[in-house]
Amino acid sequence: MVSFEPSEEQAMVKETIAGFANAEMEPVMRDCDEAGEVSDDLVKTGWELEIISSSVPEKYGGFGEGPSALTGAIAYEELAYGDLSTAMHIVSPTMMAYTVLLAGTDEQKERLLPAFCGEEFKAAGAALVEPRYSFCASQLFASAKREGEEFVLSGEKCLVPLAADSDEILVFASGEPGAGFAGVDAFVVPKGSLDLIISEREKNMGLKALATYEVTLKGVKVPLANKIGADEGVDYLNLLSRSRLALAALAVGMMKRAAEHSRDYAKERVAFGEPIGSRQAIAFMVAKMFLEVDATRMLVWEAAWKCDRGEEFANDAAMAKNYAACQAMEVCDGAVQVMGGHGYVRDNPPELWFRNARAFSTLEGIAMV
Amino acid sequence: MMIDFELSKKTKGAQTMIRAFSEQALRPIAREYDENEHERPMDIINMVHGFMKGGMGGGAGGERKKKGEKSEANLRTAVTIEEIFWGDAGIALAFGGEGLGGAAVRATGTPEQKEQFLTRFTGDTPVWGAMAITEPEAGSDTASLRTTAVKDGNEWVLNGEKIFVTSGKSALEDSDGFVVVWATIDPKAGRAGIKPFIVEHGAPGMEITKIEDKMGIRCSDTVSLSFMDCRIPEENILGSAEVADKGKSKGFKGVMATFDATRPMVAAMAIGVGRAALEYLKKTLADEGVVIRYGISPNRMTAIERDVTEMEANLKAARLLNWRAVWMLDTGQKNSLEASMAKAKAGLVVTQITQKCVELLGPIGYSREILLEKWMRDAKINDIFEGTGQIQMLITARNVLSFGRDKLK
Numbered sequence: 178m179v180s181f182e183p184s185e186e187q188a189m190v191k192e193t194i195a196g197f198a199n200a201e202m203e204p205v206m207r208d209c210d211e212a213g214e215v216s217d218d219l220v221k222t223g224w225e226l227e228i229i230s231s232s233v234p235e236k237y238g239g240f241g242e243g244p245s246a247l248t249g250a251i252a253y254e255e256l257a258y259g260d261l262s263t264a265m266h267i268v269s270p271t272m273m274a275y276t277v278l279l280a281g282t283d284e285q286k287e288r289l290l291p292a293f294c295g296e297e298f299k300a301a302g303a304a305l306v307e308p309r310y311s312f313c314a315s316q317l318f319a320s321a322k323r324e325g326e327e328f329v330l331s332g333e334k335c336l337v338p339l340a341a342d343s344d345e346i347l348v349f350a351s352g353e354p355g356a357g358f359a360g361v362d363a364f365v366v367p368k369g370s371l372d373l374i375i376s377e378r379e380k381n382m383g384l385k386a387l388a389t390y391e392v393t394l395k396g397v398k399v400p401l402a403n404k405i406g407a408d409e410g411v412d413y414l415n416l417l418s419r420s421r422l423a424l425a426a427l428a429v430g431m432m433k434r435a436a437e438h439s440r441d442y443a444k445e446r447v448a449f450g451e452p453i454g455s456r457q458a459i460a461f462m463v464a465k466m467f468l469e470v471d472a473t474r475m476l477v478w479e480a481a482w483k484c485d486r487g488e489e490f491a492n493d494a495a496m497a498k499n500y501a502a503c504q505a506m507e508v509c510d511g512a513v514q515v516m517g518g519h520g521y522v523r524d525n526p527p528e529l530w531f532r533n534a535r536a537f538s539t540l541e542g543i544a545m546v
Numbered sequence: 547m548m549i550d551f552e553l554s555k556k557t558k559g560a561q562t563m564i565r566a567f568s569e570q571a572l573r574p575i576a577r578e579y580d581e582n583e584h585e586r587p588m589d590i591i592n593m594v595h596g597f598m599k600g601g602m603g604g605g606a607g608g609e610r611k612k613k614g615e616k617s618e619a620n621l622r623t624a625v626t627i628e629e630i631f632w633g634d635a636g637i638a639l640a641f642g643g644e645g646l647g648g649a650a651v652r653a654t655g656t657p658e659q660k661e662q663f664l665t666r667f668t669g670d671t672p673v674w675g676a677m678a679i680t681e682p683e684a685g686s687d688t689a690s691l692r693t694t695a696v697k698d699g700n701e702w703v704l705n706g707e708k709i710f711v712t713s714g715k716s717a718l719e720d721s722d723g724f725v726v727v728w729a730t731i732d733p734k735a736g737r738a739g740i741k742p743f744i745v746e747h748g749a750p751g752m753e754i755t756k757i758e759d760k761m762g763i764r765c766s767d768t769v770s771l772s773f774m775d776c777r778i779p780e781e782n783i784l785g786s787a788e789v790a791d792k793g794k795s796k797g798f799k800g801v802m803a804t805f806d807a808t809r810p811m812v813a814a815m816a817i818g819v820g821r822a823a824l825e826y827l828k829k830t831l832a833d834e835g836v837v838i839r840y841g842i843s844p845n846r847m848t849a850i851e852r853d854v855t856e857m858e859a860n861l862k863a864a865r866l867l868n869w870r871a872v873w874m875l876d877t878g879q880k881n882s883l884e885a886s887m888a889k890a891k892a893g894l895v896v897t898q899i900t901q902k903c904v905e906l907l908g909p910i911g912y913s914r915e916i917l918l919e920k921w922m923r924d925a926k927i928n929d930i931f932e933g934t935g936q937i938q939m940l941i942t943a944r945n946v947l948s949f950g951r952d953k954l955k
Contacts, residue, residue: 178554179621181870182547247549313843358841414841444947454947455954457940464943468867468887475866476859479551492840496859499844503856538844 181478187251194226194255202259203434209386210529213378215266220298223267228252229274230294237278237286238294244275246419246481249546250426254474257430261533262386264427268544269338272303272420273347275545276363279419280411284402289365300342303420304334304366304392305349305542314417314541317361319394321350326401330364330394338543340375340390344368347405348394349413349542361413363405372397383532416545418494419484423544425477425494425501428537429470432505435512435530436466442516453515462511469504476500481546502537509534551869557622564626568633573917576634580920583764584757586640586716595642595672620807620875624814624868631818635924636765638815642672642721645713646808646932650677650726650742653803654784663744666722674717676725677804678708678771685710686937689737693729693773697787700780702743704729704751704773712931714769715754718747725771726784735789742784751776762923802882807875809885809932813868813892816928820861820896823903823921828854830907853902860895867891883945890938893929900925 183191201219209215228249233239249271256264274293277285293299307318319332330350340346345367353360366373376391405411440463443454453459480493512527513520520527553561575587630638644651644667651663666673684690693706704727717723724746732739745752756770831838831850838854839847847855868888874881900922904911911918929935944954 178550178618179552179869179873180547180550181873182549184548187548311846313846315839315842315846417841440946444949452949452953454943454949457943457954460943460947460949460954461936461939464939464946467946468891468942471870471884471887472863472867472891475870476863478549479862479866482549482551493862495841496855496862499855500859500863502844541843 183251187248190248191251191255194252195258197222197226198255198257198259198264198430202256202263206260206263206526207523207529209260209262211385211523213385214388215263215386219263220266223256223263224296224298226252226267228268229271233274233278233290233294238291243278244271244419244546246422246484246546247478250422250477250481253423253426253544253546254430254433254477257427258434259430260386261427261431261530262384264430265338265384265387265543267298268423269303270299270301271423271545272542273301273345273365275419276303276347276405276411276416277365279416280363280406280409282407285365285405285407300339301345301347302338302340302343303347303349303363303542304337304340305417305420306334306336306540308333308335308391315358316355317349317351318354319348319350320354321352321362321364321404323401324398327398328364328401328404330366330397330399332394334392334394335379336381336389336540336543337392338387338389340392341378341388346373346392348392350394358414358417362410363413363416364399365403365405366394366397366399367403370397382535383529384536385532414491417541418480418491420542420545421494421498422477422481422484423546424537424540425473425497426481426546427544428501428505428534429474429477431530431533432466432470432473432501432508435509435527436463436470438526439463439466439512439515446516459515462515466508466511469508473497473501473504484546498537505534505537551866553621553625554618557618557625560622561625561629564629565632568629572630572633572637576637576917576920577914579634579637579765580762583759584767586765587637590637591641591672598641598643617876620810621869621872624810624872627811627814628818628821628865631815632822633818634765635815635819635921635927636763639712639763639766640716642674642716643667644675645717646677646804647675647717647724647726647744649808650804651675651744651784653807654742656785659744659781659784663724671721673721674713674723676711676713676717676723678711678714678725678727680710681707682709686933688728688740691728691730691740692733693727694733695729695731695741695743695783697731697780698777701777702780702783704743704745704776704778706773707755708771708773709756710758710931711769711771713767714771715757715767718752718754718771721747723747727771727773731787732789739789741787743778744782744784745773745776745778746782749776749778761926762920763927805932806880806882806885809889809938810868810871810875810881812928812932813864813871813885813888816889816892816896816925817861817865817868819921819925819928820864820892820899823900823918823925824854824857824861826916826918826921827903827906830910850906853906857895857899857902860891861899864888864892864895883942886933886938886941886945889933890935890942893935893938896925897929 230239232241232244277289322329345365348364348366351360372395374393379389446453476497480490480497483490509530513531695702727743730739751774753772754769755772758768871881871884871888
């Protein structure tokens with residue numbers, strides 16, 4: 178029966194994370210952005226929310242039953258309501274953890290998952306996006322070729338979060354470069370090979386506190402055991418779709434913050450003798466923001482619900498992500514516009530949200546639900 | 547509870563049945579009843595009445611549940627409406643049933659009045675209910691209504707003019723129906739003085755003065771009514787005859803209560819028409835060998851892929867927003883914000899979708915040989931009746947900003 182009411186557990190997750198986001202993340206959002214660094218304390222506290230270990234089964238070190246896309250979407254929305262860069266930093270390890278959990282062999286789960294369930298933040302990220310103007314997640318050109326008992330990985334990647342701090346990077350590469358979704362697999366690539374080159378930090382328009390890197394693979398050799406799912410490989414489209422839902426959920430959280438900020442400002446700021454929100458030109462902008470935050474959330478929830486039921490959800494996830502990317506930009510642009518010049522200066526948050534929002538149409542594989 | 551998008555078995559059953567009916571009975575005659583305006587397929591209307599007794603509008607928002615109670619009655623209505631309007635909007639609007647008039651009785655009437663006025667809709671022949679709010683000089687600005695009701699002995703005497711009354715002719719000329727007329731009993735009291743009155747077919751002093759010719763939904767009649775010393779029994783006022791204190795304005799709240807319940811149903815109508823157009827476009831493209839690649843990045847999409855996926859997302863977003871508004875109605879939660887959001891979104895995107903579908907199919911889209919151009923004309927009404935898209939945004943904005951009408955005009 179149709180219902181829009183989260184379960185008790187989801188309501189609890191939402192409340193807990195909202196509390197953290199409000200009390201701790203949001204107040205330092207600007208400082209993190211200016212410094213270009215997340216706060217280690219925040220990451221530590223964020224890790225204590227046990228987002229990953231609550232999804233990993235006991236035998237691999239956690240206390241969950243696999244990730245729920247819907248619960249994940251609810252959690253990520255709240256995290257991004259605090260600050261997008263920090264949220265992405267905290268959930269970046271989900272790309273590797275959930276890929277192993279969803280597609281890995283027993284041996285891989287036993288070997289790799291416990292580290293994601295420990296007390297210390299386990300830095301990890303995925304190398305998916307490639308530095309081409311025509312990049313599309315359906316056509317990866319990074320290649321994986323089997324040579325005897327090893328795979329040889331070659332290609333260029335960018336927007337790889339936390340690469341410098343990670344012991345391993347999850348690399349998505351194709352057996353048949355450019356062939357589409359089917360040929361793509363995921364490989365755990367340990368740091369230390371001379372053929373694996375990690376650049377200086379990338380300089381992006383927004384998400385300044387999130388450390389991302391270019392990663393070049395010059396024929397990096399990894400053992401067969403490092404291909405997730407062994408011969409079966411991974412269902413790349415499924416993983417990609419889960420990561421799209423994660424991004425869309427994060428977008429909803431940031432949009433919601435921007436919409437609320439605009440609402441509050443429109444009620445307080447007086448011009449021509451009355452609050453600017455008393456004018457339809459402004460009031461309708463704010464109303465549209467709230468409407469689209471809700472609309473985007475609905476699309477995310479429905480796709481996540483399908484995912485959790487094991488139904489086809491790739492098209493729904495893609496649509497939700499693209500919709501979220503468009504609306505995040507519109508809403509955050511609106512948040513700047515409502516404040517006028519005050520929205521353009523770095524004293525106020527809208528310009529930060531505006532820069533962050535542009536990332537969603539570009540990003541893939543930053544986190545997973 | 548938990549988040550769930552699965553319709554109940556009963557609702558799915560209704561959905562499947564109505565879809566088949568729409569496809570087999572409505573689509574084949576849709577063009578005929580567009581070209582021959584003011585004519586109606588009485589055999590179909592009688593048949594529908596036979597199995598729906600009370601019409602698809604029946605229970606549109608009527609069944610408000612107590613908080614916590616589980617019901618899907620309103621959602622089932624919304625789902626059913628989407629399917630019927632997918633078949634044909636004009637004919638669907640011409641179906642018998644209590645319509646907006648009945649919804650007003652349910653929202654504002656006493657139990658006795660509901661009994662007295664609603665039973666007729668479940669009889670053997672179709673009966674229509676209509677609602678008259680709009681006047682030549684006042685549409686959404688209900689406070690400016692000029693139609694008056696004056697107590698005279700044990701009767702109310704109505705004077706004024708109403709326009710854009712959906713199914714007015716069906717209710718008053720073609721069946722033993724009624725129209726709920728909103729009139730002021732105290733012009734100085736503003737909204738507080740505005741009350742709903744049941745005016746029965748054949749009431750002396752009421753006359754149909756015009757039947758509109760329209761761009762779309764041509765099978766449905768839209769009339770103007772004039773009231774010249776129209777006398778109705780005193781018990782035909784719905785709810786209380788007292789003028790509430792200023793600020794409480796119970797009369798107007800009655801209008802609003804009606805709209806909170808019916809707006810999602812109008813959104814469902816829009817979504818049905820929009821879905822018809824989008825499905826037609828997708829099928830035509832598929833037949834022509836045009837593949838829509840869903841999972842690719844936006845920067846690699848063709849213009850058609852971008853348009854189609856965007857329209858699909860918009861239509862789905864509208865439907866889900868609407869389901870939420872209706873779910874709130876089913877679970878007894880106040881939903882005026884959500885209902886307005888849903889209607890604003892649905893009315894707008896469906897107007898855009900139908901126009902875009904016509905555009906994308908070039909000369910085929912513009913031709914009256916197929917129904918697409920008709921759907922574009924039909925769709926537009928959804929962004930107008932029961933409050934234009936702009937009025938929906940105004941209500942949404944007032945809710946979001948917590949501004950009353952004094953602070954946000």
